[in-house]
Amino acid sequence: MQVVSAIREPLITGTKTLKDVSHDISRQVEGKPTRLWWMAFGVSLALLSWGAYCCWMLLWHGIGVWGLNKTVGWAWDITNFVWWVGIGHAGTLISAILLLFRQRWRMSINRAAEAMTIFAVICAASFPGFHMGRLWLGFYWALPLPNTFGSLWVNFNSPLLWDVFAISTYFTVSLVFWYMGLIPDFAVIRDRAVVQGNKIRALAYNALSFGWQGGAKTWMRYESVALILAGLSTPLVLSVHTIVSFDFATSVIPGWHTTIFPPYFVAGAIFSGFAMVLTLLLVTRKVFKLEQYITVYHIELMNIIIIITGSIVGIAYITELFISWYSRVPYEGYAFYNRVQGPYAWAYWSMMTCNVISPQLFWIKKIRTSIVATFVLSIIVNIGMWFERFVIIVTSIHRDYIPSSWTMFYPTMYDVGQYIFTFGIFFTAFFLFAKFFPVINMAEVKSILKSTSEKK
């Protein structure tokens, strides 16, 4: 028997019945898309087409169209890669870690967050893919497949190869986790379509739901699967960004080879991931009128996670500075002096302002419960986290050991185009998801309705 807590706020407001939940959440799947949706979708498609042109130019001419040079061999491509992977962390974190900790507030937000994860990882993976130049040969270069180039295998000692395994495993497991959660909800839409007499929709959603029926035995197995997937995904979430940080940490470049990178990258990933979840959900709840499911309480809890992870990131920045001074390694010291004082100081201080100072505003209850302030700050955090990756990558390599090879990095139109391309993929996919898939996990919300929706 569940007990209503006297000190916690209700998770679902308004006195909703089980039928209301099915109705409210299936509504936009069943109805025609709104004008706002078409406009947003059109803009995403425009971004996607412009980006696709830039990708085509890159494939045709090679990566020389990017602004990379002899000194700065990695710039926007890996910055964007790490940024997108970081964004992709909140979804599985919300689903898996919060499931294990029995945090029931995750239930209204996990579906959209997981979708965000899937699309963000696709965007991330496109960068190393395009960086290989000949994308269509990428499988042979990245996976241990028998090939005709000679019996040379991939290098399992390389963090770049660990990345291939980490990202593809993360993508696959997150996709499976997300889809497993969708199956019962597809069945709801199927059965509603049968009642409404829409045969095509019923057939389509039955195929998507794998003929789900919701028997007690199936639910029992299903819950067991969900719990184990959560148990498997939890170390996976932590391992993926740890491995991404190894790309830098196992190198010998001053500013990169630090043991603080794995935990610091993971915290940064969760920080940026939650910021992006907030950006998307604040729009989604408004457009689809889901204010009673994604309440201010949910937003406040996510903002608290942003304070925690933002503070961890802040401490990591200060620790890096301290260690570079304390280690007395001149190269390490110069790398950090150059970040703070050098030609990219503007990027460093943008990062500091966006990531260290701005999330601290959430200590004020009025700010962390304000929709507008949360929306603005979530975007600021995302900008800050992009600068963090840019600062780590470009400032560490643009001035190397020989001053004659010191240089600056200037992005070309194609660097920008590739970044726009991933925004196109991300938003096109997210809008299609929001139209055709239920954006909130109906089955899970139904299971907590009784104990959490009562009025105080």
Add this chain to the structure above:
Amino acid sequence: MDADKHFVVGIYDDEDVLLEAIRKVRSSGVKIQEVYSPFPVHGIDEALGYKRTRLPIAAFLFGMTGTILALVMQIWMLGYDWPMIIGGKNFASLPPFIPVTFELTVLLSALGMVGTFMIVSDMKPYKWPRQFDIRSTDDKHVMAVDLAVNASKSKDELKRILKESGASEVNEKSFE
């Protein structure tokens, strides 16, 4: 009467009533075919007397397969098939092989377990389920009692037992 064709179906509105009803119905000697719910009701497996699922064991075995596969693959490829010294490390040195081993363990465990779940639960994209009541995915809990299995009791008696256990409706359902 053919088994698996004719059913008495009880509809319940509330999960707490349902749990109590399952106990009552079972204690009066009725075998319940299955209970369908729109969301997972905790404790229902115990009430129905289901054994714990062995899917965790399947997950573990698939995971171990992944571990072994990854280690054998890496040690064979870099240690024996084409040995190369990279960064002064041994041909087959264990620590750099751990990340890939971990990832493959998780990958095979997750995919294997979900595949097993789909197979044991008989879920396929083209399969149309045999529904006792279409509201079972929306807002009702549905209890199906097979008439042939409970041949010792009459249809009316079964209906009365379900009604007394708290069902808001009791219907009949036959399949071809």
